[in-house]
Amino acid sequence: MEHVYDLIIIGAGPGGLSAAIYAQRAVLDFLILEKWFPGGEIANTFEVENYLGVNRLSGMELAEKMVQHVQDLGVNITIDPVVNVDFSGDIKKVITESTTYLTKTVVIATGASAKKLGAKCENRLGGYGLTYCATCDGFLYKNKVVAVVGGGDVAVEDAIYLSRIAKKVYLIHRRDELRAIKALQERLFKLDNVEIIWDSVVEEIAGENFVEKIIIKNKNSQELSSLEVNGVFIAIGHSPNIDFLHNQVELVEGSWIKTDSHLETSSQGVYAVGDIRDTYLRQIVMSVSDGALAVSSLTKYL
Numbered sequence: 140m141e142h143v144y145d146l147i148i149i150g151a152g153p154g155g156l157s158a159a160i161y162a163q164r165a166v167l168d169f170l171i172l173e174k175w176f177p178g179g180e181i182a183n184t185f186e187v188e189n190y191l192g193v194n195r196l197s198g199m200e201l202a203e204k205m206v207q208h209v210q211d212l213g214v215n216i217t218i219d220p221v222v223n224v225d226f227s228g229d230i231k232k233v234i235t236e237s238t239t240y241l242t243k244t245v246v247i248a249t250g251a252s253a254k255k256l257g258a259k260c261e262n263r264l265g266g267y268g269l270t271y272c273a274t275c276d277g278f279l280y281k282n283k284v285v286a287v288v289g290g291g292d293v294a295v296e297d298a299i300y301l302s303r304i305a306k307k308v309y310l311i312h313r314r315d316e317l318r319a320i321k322a323l324q325e326r327l328f329k330l331d332n333v334e335i336i337w338d339s340v341v342e343e344i345a346g347e348n349f350v351e352k353i354i355i356k357n358k359n360s361q362e363l364s365s366l367e368v369n370g371v372f373i374a375i376g377h378s379p380n381i382d383f384l385h386n387q388v389e390l391v392e393g394s395w396i397k398t399d400s401h402l403e404t405s406s407q408g409v410y411a412v413g414d415i416r417d418t419y420l421r422q423i424v425m426s427v428s429d430g431a432l433a434v435s436s437l438t439k440y441l
């Protein structure tokens with residue numbers, strides 16, 4: 140007979156790794172599957188200084204510490220990307236490129252990826268003045284000049300947040316009005332150190348080793364201009380990593396996984412944690428907390 144695990148955790152970022160610690164301590168028969176390298180999005184983060192107990196650490200070091208912690212407890216992380224799932228029965232199938240695993244419960248911890256602009260030099264300067272997270276990296280730009288790209292709630296919130304830190308904030312938006320809710324817009328328009336550049340797209344992010352300027356194009360006149368900035372914050376949204384789910388759990392607004400207060404999804408025995416789920420805050424502390432809660436909940440279900 141084929142082996143049936145108590146639990147399969149999909150994704151080895153902070154959410155999945157925290158779930159693994161709780162699963163190991165609950166003596167569950169479980170597996171943790173990862174697509175690339177364990178550690179998740181924080182491995183791409185310059186520095187973390189808002190996670191309790193960690194004064195200041197590079198994202199890579201924190202990711203390595205988390206992975207080491209889990210491995211020291213005897214957990215083996217399997218590198219095997221999940222490409223499909225079948226949650227229709229009591230015994231669920233988790234399908235990777237090489238194997239079909241059977242399990243009684245699943246924790247989905249596959250996170251989200253920031254949408255990229257597609258501007259010239261975006262990849263090269265990522266982490267060197269170009270970032271996708273104002274809450275995480277804003278403090279680095281005290282009294283500096285920064286640009287936020289986007290026009291939705293997150294972009295406007297980021298611009299407001301950065302206006303308290305930076306000397307000057309440009310908000311670059313491709314339309315002639317913002318999509319953000321009116322209350323946020325009103326707060327933004329009152330700020331003296333925020334300048335909105337309408338109808339414009341970023342063509343290039345330039346700088347030798349660190350961001351020095353951006354080249355923007357006015358969509359009406361097609362004119363190019365250059366803005367000297369120390370940092371660029373891209374806030375055009377995140378995409379959840381849900382391709383392998385094929386709509387087998389309920390989503391909110393077609394994107395984020397809907398969970399109840401126990402972090403169970405619409406499919407019984409299937410839980411979702413961290414950035415992938417419908418949540419107001421996407422930060423390490425949330426993912427770690429979710430991992431613990433989901434495993435405590437599913438242990439009762441088992």
Ligand SMILES: Cc1cc2nc3c(=O)[nH]c(=O)nc-3n(C[C@H](O)[C@H](O)[C@H](O)COP(=O)(O)OP(=O)(O)OC[C@H]3O[C@@H](n4cnc5c(N)ncnc54)[C@H](O)[C@@H]3O)c2cc1C
Nearest residue numbers: 150152153154174179180221249250275413414421422423
């Ligand atoms: C630039 C940047 C800076 C940040 N700085 C901070 C900060 O300073 N402080 C803070 O608290 N937060 C910060 N964050 C947010 C933080 O990184 C996330 O909230 C956190 O990593 C989410 O953890 P997670 O486990 O939910 O998802 P992730 O960290 O995204 O981990 C998901 C994991 O699942 C894997 N995966 C995806 N698909 C599959 C699949 N099909 N099969 C198997 N595995 C899969 C991925 O490879 C990844 O390892 C930052 C984010 C960014 C982008």
